[in-house]
Amino acid sequence: MNITENSGVSHLRWQHRTGVQRLALWVGWLLLVAFTVYCWQVMTESTIWAFVADAPRQAADLGSRMVPPKWSYINVLWVPLWHTLNIATLGTMIGVAIAIPVAFLAARNTTPSRFFVRPIALFIIVASRSINSLIWALLLVSIIGPGVLAGVVAIGIRSIGFVAKLLYEAIEETDTAQIEAVTATGASRSQVVNYGILPQIMPSIYGISVFRWDINIRESTILGLVGAGGIGRQLQASLNVLAWPQVTLIFIVILATVVVSEWISAKVRHAII
Amino acid sequence: MLRVDALSKTYATGDKALDDVSFTVEAGQVVGLIGPSGAGKSTLIRCVNRLVEPTSGSVHLNDEAITGLSRKHLGQMRRRIGMIFQEYALVERLTVMENVLSGRLGYVSFWRSFMRRYPAEDVQQAFALLDRVGLVQHANKRADALSGGQRQRVGIARALEQNPELLLVDEPTASLDPKTSRLIMRLIVEICSERNLPAIINIHDVVLARQFTQRIIGLQEGRVVFDGAPNELDDSVLTRIYGEEDWTDIEGARSEESAEDDVSEA
Amino acid sequence: MSSTLDAGGSANTHPSTWKRPPVLVKNNTLRYALIIGAIVYLVLAIGSLEVNWARVYEGLDRGWQFVKGFLQPDFTSRWKDIKIGMIESLTMALTSTVAGVLISIPIGIGAARNLVPPFVYRICRSIIAISRSLQEIIIAILFVAMFGFGPFAGFLTLSFATIGFLSKLLAEDIEVVDKSQLEAVRATGASWWQLVNYAVQPQVAPRLIGLSLYRLDINFRESAVIGIVGAGGIGATLNTAIDRYEYDSAGAILLIIISVVMLAEYLSGYARKWVQ
Numbered sequence: 001m002n003i004t005e006n007s008g009v010s011h012l013r014w015q016h017r018t019g020v021q022r023l024a025l026w027v028g029w030l031l032l033v034a035f036t037v038y039c040w041q042v043m044t045e046s047t048i049w050a051f052v053a054d055a056p057r058q059a060a061d062l063g064s065r066m067v068p069p070k071w072s073y074i075n076v077l078w079v080p081l082w083h084t085l086n087i088a089t090l091g092t093m094i095g096v097a098i099a100i101p102v103a104f105l106a107a108r109n110t111t112p113s114r115f116f117v118r119p120i121a122l123f124i125i126v127a128s129r130s131i132n133s134l135i136w137a138l139l140l141v142s143i144i145g146p147g148v149l150a151g152v153v154a155i156g157i158r159s160i161g162f163v164a165k166l167l168y169e170a171i172e173e174t175d176t177a178q179i180e181a182v183t184a185t186g187a188s189r190s191q192v193v194n195y196g197i198l199p200q201i202m203p204s205i206y207g208i209s210v211f212r213w214d215i216n217i218r219e220s221t222i223l224g225l226v227g228a229g230g231i232g233r234q235l236q237a238s239l240n241v242l243a244w245p246q247v248t249l250i251f252i253v254i255l256a257t258v259v260v261s262e263w264i265s266a267k268v269r270h271a272i273i
Numbered sequence: 274m275l276r277v278d279a280l281s282k283t284y285a286t287g288d289k290a291l292d293d294v295s296f297t298v299e300a301g302q303v304v305g306l307i308g309p310s311g312a313g314k315s316t317l318i319r320c321v322n323r324l325v326e327p328t329s330g331s332v333h334l335n336d337e338a339i340t341g342l343s344r345k346h347l348g349q350m351r352r353r354i355g356m357i358f359q360e361y362a363l364v365e366r367l368t369v370m371e372n373v374l375s376g377r378l379g380y381v382s383f384w385r386s387f388m389r390r391y392p393a394e395d396v397q398q399a400f401a402l403l404d405r406v407g408l409v410q411h412a413n414k415r416a417d418a419l420s421g422g423q424r425q426r427v428g429i430a431r432a433l434e435q436n437p438e439l440l441l442v443d444e445p446t447a448s449l450d451p452k453t454s455r456l457i458m459r460l461i462v463e464i465c466s467e468r469n470l471p472a473i474i475n476i477h478d479v480v481l482a483r484q485f486t487q488r489i490i491g492l493q494e495g496r497v498v499f500d501g502a503p504n505e506l507d508d509s510v511l512t513r514i515y516g517e518e519d520w521t522d523i524e525g526a527r528s529e530e531s532a533e534d535d536v537s538e539a
Numbered sequence: 540m541s542s543t544l545d546a547g548g549s550a551n552t553h554p555s556t557w558k559r560p561p562v563l564v565k566n567n568t569l570r571y572a573l574i575i576g577a578i579v580y581l582v583l584a585i586g587s588l589e590v591n592w593a594r595v596y597e598g599l600d601r602g603w604q605f606v607k608g609f610l611q612p613d614f615t616s617r618w619k620d621i622k623i624g625m626i627e628s629l630t631m632a633l634t635s636t637v638a639g640v641l642i643s644i645p646i647g648i649g650a651a652r653n654l655v656p657p658f659v660y661r662i663c664r665s666i667i668a669i670s671r672s673l674q675e676i677i678i679a680i681l682f683v684a685m686f687g688f689g690p691f692a693g694f695l696t697l698s699f700a701t702i703g704f705l706s707k708l709l710a711e712d713i714e715v716v717d718k719s720q721l722e723a724v725r726a727t728g729a730s731w732w733q734l735v736n737y738a739v740q741p742q743v744a745p746r747l748i749g750l751s752l753y754r755l756d757i758n759f760r761e762s763a764v765i766g767i768v769g770a771g772g773i774g775a776t777l778n779t780a781i782d783r784y785e786y787d788s789a790g791a792i793l794l795i796i797i798s799v800v801m802l803a804e805y806l807s808g809y810a811r812k813w814v815q
Contacts, residue, residue: 036637043630043690051687058685086584130800131793132764134676135777139789142781143605144598149590181362181428184322185435186352186379191386195375199366222676226767239680255672272563370557393555400553413560 062244069252070245077234077253084230084257087151087223088216094152095159096209102160103167110171110197121164128161133219137228148229155216155223163208170204171197206272214265221254274299275321275439275471280330282316290316291327292495301469303462305476305486305503309515312492314475318441321473322354323347334439352379355432357461359444361424365417369408369427372416373399376434395434402430406460422453429460440465440472446481454478458485479511601784608786609793617780617788624766624776625795627690631772632759635694639701640751646702647709648735653721654713663706670703679765690771697758697765704757708750712743752807756800763796
């Protein structure tokens with residue numbers, strides 16, 4: 001908002017924005033719209049609109065095939081569900097165990113070297129964060145073969161970046177007076193970490209771990225699509241043979257698992273913090 | 274005995290915090306360090322145990338140089354110097370006992386301190402100190418469950434747990450009410466005389482400094498402008514340290530506080 | 540505090556051992572039960588891994604190939620596929636974010652308790668709940684089944700996911716807007732539309748822009764995933780490369796994804812500063 005003053009109070013003129021600002025804003029929005037339209041055209045170049053037009057019929061067809069769910073199939077799902085839980089839990093544990101040292105290397109106030117170690121730690125964090133666990137699973141299945149282990153490792157790798165990022169921010173926000181006081185007693189570096197920093201970040205470690213575990217449950221339900229074990233594997237098998245009633249049941253089970261894990265994580269976080 | 278010779282500190286930003294500061298503190302002597310904020314009081318006491326690295330000059334404790342020590346030897350030197358902080362600087366989420374025992378960190382191995390398995394005499398001494406400051410029943414409470422005065426007493430116990438040869442005290446009363454401030458100052462002075470400890474107390478409150486210390490050093494813009502007995506600290510000296518305008522504020526505060534003191538002591 | 544207490548004299552009467560009180564669970568029985576339970580679970584869970592060590596050993600070599608491919612990425616031999624995939628991913632991310640934001644704004648307003656009647660609130664909250672509880676990949680499977688393979692299904696998936704994410708955060712933002720400002724504008728006799736325009740929009744607009752940029756970043760990352768089930772984008776290219784054990788091409792694709800994400804994070808940080 002801007003007030004343009006001419007000569008006297010009587011000439012005060014109120015404008016929402018100045019002319020140039022308004023113009024720039026309009027041009028900006030216009031460019032965004034034009035660019036979006038352009039992107040839309042590029043994206044849909046190869047789209048076969050006949051298929052899209054046909055979609056309502058396909059959806060109705062799919063819907064009729066998906067209900068009712070095949071409830072008896074649930075007995076096949078218990079073991080994969082147990083595997084899913086293990087993938088998420090063990091993966092979270094591995095991820096947190098590796099993320100803690102990485103976070104200390106990445107935090108400005110604890111890193112041994114700002115110009116050498118810190119960039120490496122930050123790259124580990126970005127690399128792990130920008131690649132989805134499903135892609136990690138895809139890679140790991142190709143490297144160490146299909147199975148639960150690939151899922152555990154994939155979830156672990158994906159968790160490192162997430163946990164380490166939040167944790168190193170927590171380390172950088174610690175109270176320096178407490179750290180200074182421990183240093184002043186003549187404590188060694190590791191003792192300063194143990195007494196000055198760790199007590200301050202313990203609540204963050206618990207909170208972040210439980211939060212990530214909840215996300216990992218969600219992600220581990222689908223890792224089986226690429227062969228990494230768990231309930232997603234049954235999903236893949238059912239999709240391959242177009243057994244839609246089974247697919248519906250699996251969706252329902254996944255949904256229930258996610259809701260339950262969210263509830264558990266909220267409860268645990270509430271109890272700890 | 275503490276000897277400070279020609280100590281200077283210039284920060285990376287170019288601010289000159291200390292300029293050629295020299296003095297000696299004998300055993301058992303309690304020195305009050307006064308001056309306006311930004312005069313370099315806090316930098317000075319942090320240069321003694323090298324929490325802040327001095328630019329030039331030297332510091333000796335009982336004729337051993339502190340300046341120039343390697344990292345490892347610096348740790349061994351720091352454990353001989355107890356420090357008490359403004360806002361207490363306790364590790365809030367640890368118990369009172371862990372905070373006191375952390376005074377022994379320089380003496381025990383990492384593993385022992387990690388497992389909280391301290392030697393029997395350390396634990397015994399920690400209990401004795403907590404008893405001395407009147408907090409033995411709070412040993413298992415978390416530090417953040419205590420009041421301000423109680424926390425500062427834990428801070429004192431932590432410093433004494435080191436069996437220090439020197440006490441550095443940084444604004445011990447900055448966040449305490451006037452009555453608790455006096456109690457804390459009295460406790461520190463008593464302990465120093467019991468143990469024949471030299472101490473530097475960095476304090477902005479001139480009234481408290483006069484009442485409790487044996488000697489006062491006045492800092493202004495990083496230089497020593499006064500060094501003498503509290504009764505030599507007259508209005509003209511205070512004007513030199515704090516400047517004309519601030520000085521009247523302090524005068525006002527002084528009369529206010531002495532009135533309060535009369536009430537609390539009555 | 541009295542000075543008659545003496546540190547030295549009473550030392551012998553003080554205990555010489557001290558145990559730290561338990562930090563999290565104070566009840567002893569419960570604590571031991573939890574520890575034993577955790578150990579039993581760990582043993583069972585690790586037992587369920589069924590590791591084929593021969594296969595893992597064989598994989599070490601492939602793992603090394605991947606690391607080498609990552610360090611010496613091959614951008615050239617699959618460049619055409621990479622280019623098509625990247626263009627699909629980027630256009631998908633942008634169009635779906637724009638569409639998602641446009642739909643999220645009315646739903647977000649509708650899900651703010653302080654602005655709308657209860658029945659509208661409940662409808663909008665259910666839409667958000669559905670969108671949030673279904674994962675992108677599951678939605679993508681369904682949309683691919685309905686709309687056929689390709690980026691259009693991906694666009695729909697990402698738009699749908701964006702709605703759940705943005706509307707929820709937007710609604711929460713609107714619910715905490717300064718009440719006094721709402722009342723002040725209401726007191727002038729403003730209509731509902733004017734209320735939204737004058738009292739709500741100025742307060743939530745900067746954060747909405749920030750969140751949209753963040754969602755753009757997420758949508759790009761997700762676009763790399765949903766390609767695996769046939770919804771177009773760089774994911775399909777990556778899937779092919781890994782299936783063929785072309786780890787140097789896979790490494791190149793992963794590096795491109797990482798750099799785009801890094802760039803996006805840097806730019807959105809800059810843009811957010813500029814908006815505020």
